[in-house]
Ligand SMILES: Nc1ncnc2c1ncn2[C@@H]1O[C@H](COP(=O)(O)OP(=O)(O)OP(=O)(O)O)[C@@H](O)[C@H]1O
Ligand SMILES: O=P(O)(O)OC[C@H]1O[C@H](OP(=O)(O)OP(=O)(O)O)[C@H](O)[C@@H]1O
C-alpha cells in the first residue's frame with residue numbers, strides 16, 4: 001500500500017548549523033571570486049535556493065554528512081538541556097548523585113562538575129543535544145527519548161547508556177478531535193478507514209516529522225500530509241489548520257482541555273530522560289569510558305535506592321533468628337536480600353544487650369510503605385523509623401556490561417576498579 005506523505009509548512013529555519021553551513025559554504029565558495037553583476041545575481045539566487053533546500057531538508061530530518069574523524073580535543077564534553085523541565089530535572093538528578101553542576105548565571109553555557117574534573121558541561125537546547133552527539137561536538141548528553149528518536153533517527157553513532165532516568169516521563173501520541181466526524185473514531189484502524197484521498201488527505205500537525213512519517217507509513221496510511229508547528233499544536237484542529245495532532249502527552253490535560261482524545265493504537269512511543277553517547281568518542285577519547293562507568297554506577301545506584309525506604313523497627317523475640325524468620329514469613333518484609341536483625345543495647349543493661357529486644361532493618365518499596373508498617377506492627381514491631389535511601393550499589397550495573405558488549409570491548413585496561 002503506497003503512502004503519500006507530503007510536507008507542507010513554512011520553510012523551517014535550518015535546524016543544524018552544519019547543514020546550513022553546507023548551503024552557505026557553497027555560496028561562500030561561489031562568492032569567493034569577483035563576478036559580474038548578472039552572474040553574481042545568478043550565484044546568489046543559487047545560494048538562496050540551496051539554503052531553502054537545506055532548510056526543508058533539515059525539517060525532514062536529513063542531516064549534513066558527518067566529519068570523517070572526530071575533532072581532536074583534550075576535554076570530554078557532556079551536553080545538558082539548557083531550558084525547560086528537562087533542564088531542571090537533569091540538574092536535580094545529577095545533584096542527587098553528588099554530581100552538582102555549578103552554573104553561576106543563566107546565560108552561561110559552559111559549566112563543570114567538581115566530582116568529574118575532566119568533564120566539561122555544555123548547555124544546549126534539547127534538540128541540539130542530540131545533534132551535537134551525532135556530530136561528535138559533545139561526547140555525552142542527557143535528552144528525552146522522544147527527541148533522540150526524532151533527531152537521532154536511529155543514527156548508529158548514538159548509543160543509549162541509560163534509557164530510564166525517571167524524569168520527563170511522557171509519551172508521543174495522536175490527538176484526535178472528540179466530536180464532529182471523529183466522534184466515533186476510537187481506534188487507529190477506524191482513523192485509517194476514513195475516506196482520505198489525495199484531494200482530502202489526513203492533515204497531521206506535529207513537531208516530530210521523522211517519527212510521524214515512519215509511523216503512518218508502517219501503519220499503512222495513505223494520503224497523509226504532515227504539517228509543522230513549534231508548539232501549542234492542540235489548537236490546530238479547532239482552528240481548522242489540521243485534522244489531528246501528533247505530540248507529547250503526559251497527564252493528558254492539554255489534550256482534554258482542547259477537546260482532543262487519544263485513540264487505541266495511537267500511542268507511538270514512551271519517552272523519558274536518557275543518557276546517550278557518541279559511539280566513536282567512547283572508543284577513541286581516553287577517559288570517556290571511565291566517566292561513563294561512574295555515571296552509570298551513580299545513576300543506577302541512586303535510581304534504584306530512590307524507589308525504597310530503609311525501615312527500622314524494634315522487635316521482641318527469642319533470638320535474632322526467630323525475629324528474622326517472623327519477618328521473612330511476611331510477603332513484602334523480606335527487603336532486598338533479607339532483614340538485618342541486631343541486639344539493642346539500653347542504659348539499663350550495663351553494657352550487655354537488652355534481653356529479647358532486637359532492631360530489625362529492612363528495605364521497603366516506597367509504594368508499599370504503609371502496608372509494610374502495619375505488617376511490621378502485626379508481627380510485633382514497634383518504634384518504626386523510616387529513612388530515605390540515597391544509593392544502593394549492587395553488582396556491576398547491567399547497563400555497563402551491556403555497553404561493553406555493544407562496543408565489542410572488555411573493561412581490561414580501563415581504570416574503573
Ligand atoms: N509534558 C511533558 N511531560 C514530560 N516531558 C516533557 C513534556 N513536554 C516536553 N517534555 C520533555 O522535554 C523535552 C523538551 O521539551 P520542550 O522542548 O517542549 O521543552 P519544555 O521542557 O517543554 O519547555 P518549553 O516547552 O516550556 O520550552 C521533550 O523532548 C520531552 O522529552
Ligand atoms: O499531557 P500534558 O501534561 O498536558 O502535557 C502535554 C503538553 O506538554 C508539552 O507542552 P509544553 O507544556 O511543554 O508547552 P510547549 O508546547 O510550548 O512545549 C507538550 O507539547 C503538550 O502540549
Ligand SMILES: [Mg+2]
Nearest residue numbers: 084085231248
Ligand atoms: Mg514543551
